[in-house]
Amino acid sequence: MKLAGIDLAWTEKNCSGIAFGKLTGNSLTVNHIDCGVFSPNSICSELKNRHIDGVAIDAPLVINNPTGMRECERSIGREFGSKKASCMPSNLSKYPNHPAVNLSEQLLNAGYNHLNIHSKWQVECYPHPAIITIFDLVERLKYKKKKGMRVADQQYGLHKLGKLLKALEISPVLQLHIPSKVALENFAFGSEDRLSGKALKNHEDKLDALVCLYVAGLHATQNTVTHGTIETGYIVTPKCQSYINVNSSEEPWHMAPWAVETAYNYYRAAIETWRVDGKVSMTNAALAIEILLKSFRLTPALNIGDANERYEWKRNSVAGHDLSALYDDLPSPLKDKLVASADLVTLNKYRNHFSQSRYSYEVNARVGYNDDLLKLANLMICRAVKVYLEHGCNDAFIKNFSV
Structure with a gap:
């Protein structure tokens, strides 16, 4: 099911945020986000x-x-209201020609009925109570710009909201997946303190659109309640239930130290070949990162429990050499431990280096070379070893590795 969430501007002079995603079972994947000045006509056309x-x-x-x-x-x-998340009043005296009403009527004419998920549908939502319910907050999260609010406070609120939304990746109710490419192109996760002015507002609008998209996913899976009626106006909010399983903070994965050692060997090969051919060195580094990322999704298949344990990788839905896709497939708690926010830029930039540039003589191969992938491979291997040690790995390579 294809869904959208819209943080609609209340005047056509201001920016709106729109998030698009695909719902499959209890998994909602974000695939595109827009932010700009859109008319009801253009939004309706885009949805159609x-x-x-x-x-x-x-x-x-x-x-x-x-x-x-x-x-x-x-x-x-x-x-x-007691959680500081009441609504502003809407009425015809105040808003005789609200763009949202215009948009809703156009959607109705295009076949988008109110509430009914058995046909094309539209619903009204409100991010503040949605965020409170989903994350079980004691009061409204302060991330929207208000009069007298310090920029630093808004930046912190947006940072907190981003972390909360990313935590939904392992939600037992509805998983929210934000591919690293989408995150890099649209958000400043981990770097909110660098945002100001229009960039800060756009970040806010996109996050609100993301919340709306998640509510759309909840409504599609019958996890919302309705306040009001279609005739007098209504707002859907998430059902009260546990959206983040506090008892399942770690997604299970099997330690594969031989794979980590293999990744390290390719990294060493990258170091050795740097003086001979920088392009070959980059290919070895890309392969080292690929093996390392895959190591967290391997399952034992032969010689189980022995030093020469062998594994299988059966993640058929993931492109074999796409580094960003492999990162997205990591168990959620490991992502920040292995790849820092700043490193995601490098990972995404060279995501297809092995498949597209390992043969430097081919016409579509990347021109030139640098040591970005070597540096990233080194950092990730050190971080992976640290994770293994934290999990009590007794493998000789892991225990003797100098981080």
């Missing part, structure tokens, strides 16, 4: 062109009350 099945929108889709608040907004206030 992408064949989106369902969309969650952060904006009032139905406004029929002349004044005051919609009943759904009162309901949200009753449930989340």
Whole structure:
């Protein structure tokens, strides 16, 4: 099922964030994010062109009350007001021509019914109560710019929200997968303190769109509750349940020290060949990283428990030499331990180096060479050995390795 989440600007002069993803079972994978000034017409056209099945929108889709608040907004206030997540009132006096209502009506004409997941659908959502419910927070997470708010406080709030969203990768309810390529192109995870002005606002809009996309996934899997009615206006929020399994912080993986040693040997080959041919050296380094990343997804197949234990790699859904895809397939708790945020840029830049540039004489091979992959291979091998030691590995290579 193709889904979208929209953080819709309440005026057509401001930027909106749109996140697109694909839902398969209980896994939601983000595949594209947009941020810019979009009209209701352009958004509706984009959803139709992408064949989106369902969309969650952060904006009032139905406004029929002349004044005051919609009943759904009162309901949200009753449930989340004590956690500082009440709604701003929406009414026809205040918003006689709200762009969200315009968008919703266009979506209705395009076959997107309200709430009904058995056809194409649209729902209204609200990120603050969604975040509170999903992550069991005591109050609203402060990441949106408010009058008098320090930039540093907003940066910290956005950093915290990013970490929370990434933790959903192992959610027992609905897993959220943000491929490293999508993350690098759209977010500044781990570097929020460097953002300011428009870049900071765009980061906020994209994160809000991501929350909306996740709510769309929850609605598609019948994990939402509805406040209000279609006639008077409604807001869907996540069901109250455990979205992050605190008892399963580590995804199981099997230690394969021989594979780590093999990765190290290719790294040594990269060092030795650097003086002879830098391009060959880069290929050896890329192969070292590939083997290291694969080592965390190997399963014992022969000589189990012995020093010469042999393994199988059966991750057929992952491209064999694509370093970014292999990183994305790592057990979630290991990602930050093996690859720092800054290193992801290098990993993504050379993600297909082995498959596309190992033959330097071919027309499409990368021109020139550098030691970026060698440095990254060295760092990752040292970090992998540290992880193995933390897990009590007694292999001679691991124990005698000088980190």
